[in-house]
Amino acid sequence: MERPAVSAQAQTTPAVSVRDLKVGYGSRVLLEGASFDVQRGEILVILGASGCGKSSLMKNMIGLYRPMAGDVLIGGESIVRAGPTEKARLQRGLGITYQSGALFGSLTVLENIRFPLDEFTDIGLEQKNLIARMLLHQVEMVEAQSRMPAELSGGMLKRAGIARAMALGAEILMLDEPSAGLDPITAANLDRTILALRDNLGLTFVVVTHELQSILKVADRAVMLDATSRSIIAEGVPSELRDHSQDARVRQFFNRRPDAPETEVRR
Amino acid sequence: MPAPDAMKADPVILALEGRVTAYLVGPIWAEALETLSRYADRPIVIDASRLESIDDTGIALLFDLKSRPRSVGAEVEIRGLAPSLAALIPDYAPDDVAEPARKWPPLGIIERAGRAASLQLAAAARMLAFLGDCAAALLQAFHRRGVIRWGEVLSVAAEAGANAVPIVLLIGFLMGVIIAFEIGLVAQQFGAVIFVVDGVGVAVLRELGALMTAIVFAGRTGAAFAAQIGTQKVNEEVNAILTFGLDPVRFLVLPRLIAAVLVMPLLTVLADVVGIFGGALVLAGFNIGFVQFYNHLLGAVGIEDFLVGVVKAAVFGLTIAAIGCQRGLATGAGATSVGLSATSAVVTSIIWIVVLDGFFTVLISS
Ligand SMILES: Nc1ncnc2c1ncn2[C@@H]1O[C@H](COP(=O)(O)OP(=O)(O)OP(=O)(O)O)[C@@H](O)[C@H]1O
Ligand SMILES: [Mg+2]
Numbered sequence: 351m352e353r354p355a356v357s358a359q360a361q362t363t364p365a366v367s368v369r370d371l372k373v374g375y376g377s378r379v380l381l382e383g384a385s386f387d388v389q390r391g392e393i394l395v396i397l398g399a400s401g402c403g404k405s406s407l408m409k410n411m412i413g414l415y416r417p418m419a420g421d422v423l424i425g426g427e428s429i430v431r432a433g434p435t436e437k438a439r440l441q442r443g444l445g446i447t448y449q450s451g452a453l454f455g456s457l458t459v460l461e462n463i464r465f466p467l468d469e470f471t472d473i474g475l476e477q478k479n480l481i482a483r484m485l486l487h488q489v490e491m492v493e494a495q496s497r498m499p500a501e502l503s504g505g506m507l508k509r510a511g512i513a514r515a516m517a518l519g520a521e522i523l524m525l526d527e528p529s530a531g532l533d534p535i536t537a538a539n540l541d542r543t544i545l546a547l548r549d550n551l552g553l554t555f556v557v558v559t560h561e562l563q564s565i566l567k568v569a570d571r572a573v574m575l576d577a578t579s580r581s582i583i584a585e586g587v588p589s590e591l592r593d594h595s596q597d598a599r600v601r602q603f604f605n606r607r608p609d610a611p612e613t614e615v616r617r
Numbered sequence: 618m619p620a621p622d623a624m625k626a627d628p629v630i631l632a633l634e635g636r637v638t639a640y641l642v643g644p645i646w647a648e649a650l651e652t653l654s655r656y657a658d659r660p661i662v663i664d665a666s667r668l669e670s671i672d673d674t675g676i677a678l679l680f681d682l683k684s685r686p687r688s689v690g691a692e693v694e695i696r697g698l699a700p701s702l703a704a705l706i707p708d709y710a711p712d713d714v715a716e717p718a719r720k721w722p723p724l725g726i727i728e729r730a731g732r733a734a735s736l737q738l739a740a741a742a743r744m745l746a747f748l749g750d751c752a753a754a755l756l757q758a759f760h761r762r763g764v765i766r767w768g769e770v771l772s773v774a775a776e777a778g779a780n781a782v783p784i785v786l787l788i789g790f791l792m793g794v795i796i797a798f799e800i801g802l803v804a805q806q807f808g809a810v811i812f813v814v815d816g817v818g819v820a821v822l823r824e825l826g827a828l829m830t831a832i833v834f835a836g837r838t839g840a841a842f843a844a845q846i847g848t849q850k851v852n853e854e855v856n857a858i859l860t861f862g863l864d865p866v867r868f869l870v871l872p873r874l875i876a877a878v879l880v881m882p883l884l885t886v887l888a889d890v891v892g893i894f895g896g897a898l899v900l901a902g903f904n905i906g907f908v909q910f911y912n913h914l915l916g917a918v919g920i921e922d923f924l925v926g927v928v929k930a931a932v933f934g935l936t937i938a939a940i941g942c943q944r945g946l947a948t949g950a951g952a953t954s955v956g957l958s959a960t961s962a963v964v965t966s967i968i969w970i971v972v973l974d975g976f977f978t979v980l981i982s983s
């Protein structure tokens with residue numbers, strides 16, 4: 351049973367490394383010259399206005415789409431230039447959630463979580479069920495385990511998607527808006543789960559999110575995209591970006607003010 | 618790797634070492650459970666001091682071992698677990714993640730048959746109600762301008778009609794060839810090859826042209842209608858139409874019904890023409906020239922044969938479109954139910970086409 355190479359790499363290589371990436375569809379460029387690293391055990395958030403290309407950037411990073419230029423290294427290996435088998439191996443080392451949850455509609459919630467375990471491990475059925483239920487418990491979804499995805503709310507779909515992303519013990523988790531649509535308490539619990547997994551297991555997180563509170567609480571570093579300049583306009587520790595950024599757009603975002611504010615809202 | 622060490626009557630030591638991750642945990646877990654059941658009445662010590670890293674599956678393993686019910690004096694104890702890993706072992710009761718109890722006992726055969734029958738009846742009632750809605754919407758369309766969205770009708774007609782031309786041509790042609798050949802071989806033995814022209818003409822114009830086109834139409838367009846409307850239902854587009862105070866029948870169904878009624882007869886005429894042409898080609902091989910074929914055909918079939926086929930085609934088109942749309946609107950939730958709707962639209966349509974065809978035959982010949 352091969353296991354993802356991610357963990358085998360030296361501890362010094364960044365978990366994910368984005369090099370001069372150009373992202374877009376057809377002839378339409380969304381993002382150009384994007385470069386940043388995500389260190390092991392780091393929680394990086396990707397910020398930016400709706401439609402600026404956060405999900406697209408993530409899909410390029412996980413090898414779903416081919417970037418127009420540039421490279422993405424997962425644990426030091428290029429996922430862009432990898433052949434099909436290599437790519438599949440790299441992707442299996444990533445825990446990925448999609449904005450819509452992306453559960454398999456023909457499987458129950460429990461079967462969805464168990465799916466990667468069924469496919470890639472030789473764990474016994476009862477044990478897999480236990481693992482799946484514990485993951486569901488972590489996202490407060492045990493009660494819904496025998497329901498079909500079509501019978502779930504948007505937030506529930508998302509939570510189940512997160513549980514599924516964690517099933518194979520991926521060391522890098524890529525979450526697209528995991529807390530959008532969740533109530534504040536569930537969202538806060540999710541933040542706590544993310545922090546606990548990072549602190550205790552050393553997992554790496556790349557999270558697309560708009561939740562200011564959650565950004566300030568969990569993120570070690572933030573990367574902010576901008577649609578008009580098609581580039582990364584800020585990178586740094588969120589609280590510092592909030593308080594000291596020279597860029598009006600960044601301050602606007604962190605202070606929830608559409609009109610460039612001079613006074614800063616401190617919490 | 619767990620290495621059970623039996624020491625006198627004292628605890629059995631089970632060592633977990635190195636990495637315990639999803640790809641490795643299977644055999645470790647199986648072995649640990651085996652040890653637990655083999656030494657059911659002795660205390661078990663899990664030595665986790667040399668455990669380097671675990672993931673969610675390793676956490677589940679430790680939780681499982683720790684929380685298995687054991688007799689007094691035979692408890693499981695985890696020793697030497699790094700505090701950072703220990704913090705991950707949840708402390709809720711194992712019942713919280715136990716298998717849920719089955720809520721309903723399995724149904725008996727009579728109960729199941731009863732349920733199935735009542736479901737079928739309900740489906741038939743819904744279909745009737747739907748046909749009523751369609752008729753009402755159509756009536757309204759005749760009285761008021763602007764009810765029918767002609768742009769939509771045209772685009773549906775192009776997709777369901779124009780794009781279906783190649784396959785209708787192919788199937789119509791082959792059908793003519795096949796029946797001419799089959800009847801021709803038999804007729805040859807009686808020296809009655811010329812009457813094959815009658816056979817081909819009547820069969821194609823009255824029956825097969827409309828029937829084969831309808832079957833193609835059901836598979837191509839009926840299924841597409843059900844899938845399109847079903848997807849719109851699943852995406853809550855239908856709900857959006859409803860809450861704008863609009864009628865989904867008018868928006869989604871009427872254009873498709875009208876397009877189908879217009880397009881099916883046209884496709885059938887195409888199938889008729891190439892079917893007869895296919896028959897003529899085959900009969901040329903039986904020494905019946907095209908001119909002879911043509912002259913005999915004029916005597917063998919009349920305009921009414923052609924019209925019967927065309928009218929049938931319109932009715933079939935209406936039926937297929939109505940069933941497709943109804944199945945689409947009746948779609949439940951999720952991508953799976955869209956697939957079910959499409960399948961059921963095709964199957965139901967084909968059944969109805971054959972039944973209606975029977976009606977027509979009895980009706981016309983009596
Ligand atoms: N498959 C696609 N083909 C073409 N264009 C696309 C595709 N997916 C997204 N886009 C376009 O790319 C842009 C960025 O989309 P993306 O989903 O990456 O935005 P986002 O930053 O994730 O937004 P949100 O915060 O609303 O999720 C949008 O303008 C969208 O229209
Ligand atoms: Mg997005």
